Every structure is written in structure tokens, then in C-alpha cells.
Amino acid sequence: MTKTNSNNKSASSPIQGKQTVKFHNPPAIVSRASIVGQMEGEGPLSSFYDQIEADPTFGMNSWEEGESEMVRRAVQTAISKSGLTKEDIRYLVGGDLLGQLIGTTFGVKSFNIPVIGLYGACSTCGEGLSLAAMLVAAGYADNIVAVTSSHYGSAEKQFRFPLEYGNQRPLSATWTVTGSGAFVVSSTNNKNAMNCYPRITSTTIGKIVDYGVTDNMNMGAIMAPAAADVIYQCLDDLSMKPDQFDKIITGDLGKVGSQILIKLLRDNGVDISNQHMDCGVEIFDCEKQDTHSGGSGCGCCAVTLAGYILTNMDNGTWKRILFVPTGALLSTVSYNEGQTIPGIAHALVIEH
């Protein structure tokens, strides 16, 4: 066993502080794709998506099969846009909200790429990009695809009420995004050409944070403490301040969760109010589209990163962001047995 103070590493170590890894050769996001449903396509970010599909089953027989088809298209599009073939992709890391990851499994199996299946609820995009960057930077692969998805129909069916029931939703509720985002993460060793791509320069893996919330219609309140925890730790590990980022972007806290996040961090002496943006707030016009607190789901921050966010980095509007996908570890079984709903979030620094 190795007993060391991780805060006290040599300059050559990628370990930074308690939870962060900083890459010497930061992997690049050389390609990405976003496939979304009709409602997302009618939202304010519609011009940034690769495909908008009007059919909620994506031409298949069920919402679940539709989600898999959406994943398949996202992976296929991201690989095609990279100029690579599927044989060049060494691993695929990904997951979704559905039990046993059926969205991902049936979406990616035809590619014949070794698969690392992940579950981090709506934080999965951050978990997948973190692992992809870690594995690429370590020299275990030249190219890895990270993918995640969510689907309004399949998620509501699994977690809440039959859609036909038409239950009323409180204003704290969010709307699960129908969308899949895929990213090709590639090695940058000794390649100047990689300067034209956004790079993942560090990642901070988050803890499970449980404030005892049991309201499954207020996921923002569940996830905000986990987001606050990982943002605070990331800034501390990297000895950075919020104003060193152009944006600090959370996954799907929505309006309610975003307010809690800002207050929690302010109570701990960190003010991110000038930099903070939430993908769940941006993805829908909450008033016109009746989505209450905003969008949510693994796909929410994945398609927003693949589209709106990285486009703003490509065109130089933002040079350095902190990207923080947030997840509520909701299960109907544990929830119905009276357990709390814990949260988790991971934080990646992306620079261009």
C-alpha cells in the first residue's frame, strides 16, 4: 500500500490537490455530434444541433429503441466528422439513465468497439469525458468516443408517471431532454495541429453528496450541493478563482438548482454569479415551452456542450470554461423504500 500526501506531489505528477488530475498533454475533443428531438429543436439552441428528429421513436418501435437509434446516430456522426473510422476508436465509454444502460448498449453494439459502461445519472457526460481524457492522456488509446443520452419518453416511463396520465408538474420540476451527445477524444502528443481543437486540461472527479432531499420533482435541489462541492474542490485543487473562467457551466440544475448552487458557494466564500450558466436553463425557452425549471437528463449538457458551448469556444468567445455535469442518483426502488436521493457532479476544465 502507498501512503502519500497527494497534495505534495512532484511537478511531473498529474495529481493536483485532493481530487483533480491535470494533464501534461491535454487530450483534444477533435469531433462531436448532437442529435435531439423535436422539442429541443424548437428551443433557443436549435441552430447548433447536428440533427433534429421529429419522430420520438426515431423510426423505431419504442422510446427505448428510439433512444438507442439516437445514440447510434450520435456516435456515427461524431466518428464521421472526425475523419476517422470506427476501427480507429479503441474504446467507447458511455451510459444513460435507463436501467442496465439499454439506451447505450443497443445503440453502440453494432460498432464492434470495446465498451466501458458508466452510470452517473445526468453527470455521465462529465464522467465519460473525464475517463476518456484520462485514458487517452495515459497513452492507453489514441482515440476514444464518449457518448451519453436521455429521452423524455423512456425516462418519464422509468422514473415517474405514464405520459398518458398527464400529471401536473411543480415549478421546481425539470423536463428530460431528448438528446444524445458524442465526442471523439484524441491524443495530442507532439501534434501542433491539435491547437485548433478544444482540449480537456483537467478533471475533478466528484463525491456522492447527500443533503437528505427526497423530492424527485426538485432534482435541482438534489444536485446543487454536489455541484458546489466539486466546483469548490476543483478551484482549490487548481488554486484558481472563478474569474479565471469565461464560463462555469453546470449540467441540469435548472433555475431552482442554480440559485441554490450560487448561494451554497457564496456561503463558502466563492462567488460564481458572474460566470455561471446552466445547460438546463439555456436549452429550452422555459416560459414558451412550459418546461418550468428547465431541461435535464444526461443528454441536456451533452448536446449543449457538443453544440452551443464548443461553438462558442471555436469562435473565440470563450477561451476557458469549467464544465460541470450534475447527476441525481434517483431510483424508483430506493425512493419508494423511503431513501434519500443523493447527487454527484464532476468538473472538467476545457480550454481552446
Add this chain to the structure above:
Amino acid sequence: MTKTNSNNKSASSPIQGKQTVKFHNPPAIVSRASIVGQMEGEGPLSSFYDQIEADPTFGMNSWEEGESEMVRRAVQTAISKSGLTKEDIRYLVGGDLLGQLIGTTFGVKSFNIPVIGLYGACSTCGEGLSLAAMLVAAGYADNIVAVTSSHYGSAEKQFRFPLEYGNQRPLSATWTVTGSGAFVVSSTNNKNAMNCYPRITSTTIGKIVDYGVTDNMNMGAIMAPAAADVIYQCLDDLSMKPDQFDKIITGDLGKVGSQILIKLLRDNGVDISNQHMDCGVEIFDCEKQDTHSGGSGCGCCAVTLAGYILTNMDNGTWKRILFVPTGALLSTVSYNEGQTIPGIAHALVIEH
């Protein structure tokens, strides 16, 4: 994007062949723990477990809470046996069979360690140990805990029939093991003392393999093709033969799946019949304990590795093994919608 032939790497690269990573400084399994239920404790491997618990809820209120308590005890025991504290563990990687990984989530949250949640069905032990080894060998952490679990009650409830229904099970069916195995994987850089521990010297991440099987009472037939695929690829990537291993150990194929595996590999010119062993066959006395084809579940190979297998490596009986946890990506939703059940497996070389 980086277009390279992965088979044609320099000597310093950890990449071996198409799917394998070989470590220059192989991480050590410095500590492990196995916590099991009563029936496993009555099986032939009973003397190798750390704890045998007679209460199926492990003193809690439900099978699910019991599974989490089992996970908590496994992680706590593994950390304690290593001489480390939880503050020395940089990441925890793990997962289980339950939707949204509630076995793991509620079992590990009190440790306050950053969590990477995995889903690979019963292959999760291989996925977790692979990632732990990859992250440690890359210098991202000195110590990582990999944990996985399964519970007969919670798994039957989720995937099959109410236990009270007392359904008859075909002879191809396996019995989900109630057990949790946890492992502390540590860096071995420049430490001769590490020679006293088993080391993970390579890992081969597997593909999703789907032979179109739809019988959820014959998981062995689902997983055997995935096991054959990854074993074949691992041997090819490392240019090794079966007789270079003392044992080639699959996760939970059971008797039926083991026969299929040996035939599939023999059809491809590889004979592992002299080396093959299956944790699902070993863990129960299938005749006396009425477990039909054998044991299964994430916990099956995890507790067998932590107990019986690594003890046989500690005492020099086996010097090099190929450990191949196998998973059937079964979901009641996709299954009831008429989909097939794909398989996946990962292969680790462990040497002592």
C-alpha cells in the same frame, strides 16, 4: 485526430494489439475483502470469506439496503486490511446489478471518496479492476478501491419473479450470489515491497457480443460468446497460449455456459479445457445446494477472486491467471420489448 495502427506501437507504449493494455509498472492488489450471505457461506469456498452474514437484509430494512450494507462492509474491510485510511483512497470505482446502482451508491456514500460509477452487469468486477489498474498505473492515484456486489433477493425482485411465487427454474438457470468483493489497487512504482502482492499486469476491455439469445434463464449461453471473444483477443494481443496460464477463470458462465465457451474457442483453434475454471461452478455445490447451472451476479467472481483465487496465488499454487468476469446485459424493459440479451466480458492477467 490521430490515425495510427495500434498494432504497431513503440516498446514504451502500454498498447498491445487491438484491445489490450499492458502495464510497465503493474499495480498491486494490496488488500481485498469478501462479504457473503448464508447460502454462499454454506458452499465449498466458505473458509475463504471475510464475513458470512446469516441475515439476508444484513440488519437493515430491505434487500436493497442490505446489499448496500454488504458493500459498505466490503469497502471498510478492504481499506482496514490494507493499513490505509479512507483519506488515502483517491477514487472508488464500482457498480452493481440494480437500476441506478443503488447497491453501490448507498453503500459507499458515507466514505466521502470521489466515485466513478460503472455498469457492466456481472462483468463489473473486471471493468472496475481494469479501470482501477489503468488509473493507478497512469499516476492519477496511489490507491483506488474497486467494489462490486449482487444480492439474490434484490436481483430476483428486479429481474425475475417475486420470491414468494416460487417459480420453477430450468437447469440452465443460475443462482444470483449474495456477495460483495472489494479490492485496494495500489501503485507499485519503485517499491520492491510490492513483490509480495498479486499484480494486474494487463487488461483487455471487451466488446458487446450479441448472438441473439433471448432466454433470460440461460445467462451462460448469453455470456459465453463474449467471454470467447475477449479471451481469444487477449491471447492474440499478448501473443500467448492457454498453457502459459495456471488457470483461465471466467465469472459466472455456470456449467452450461462453460461448455459453450470451451466449444466456441476450440472451433477457433484455442483449447482452454485444461486451464478453464468458472467461479459460478465453484461457488456452490450445485447438486446439494440446488443451484442448477451454478452461481452468478457481480458478486460471484468478486468474492471468489477476493477469497479462493487470490489465496491460491498467495500460497504459490497459481502464479499467473487470466481472470474474465462475464456479464449479460439483461434489462426487463428491453427484454419485454422483444430485444435480445447481449453479453460483455473483460480479461485481466493477474500474476504473483
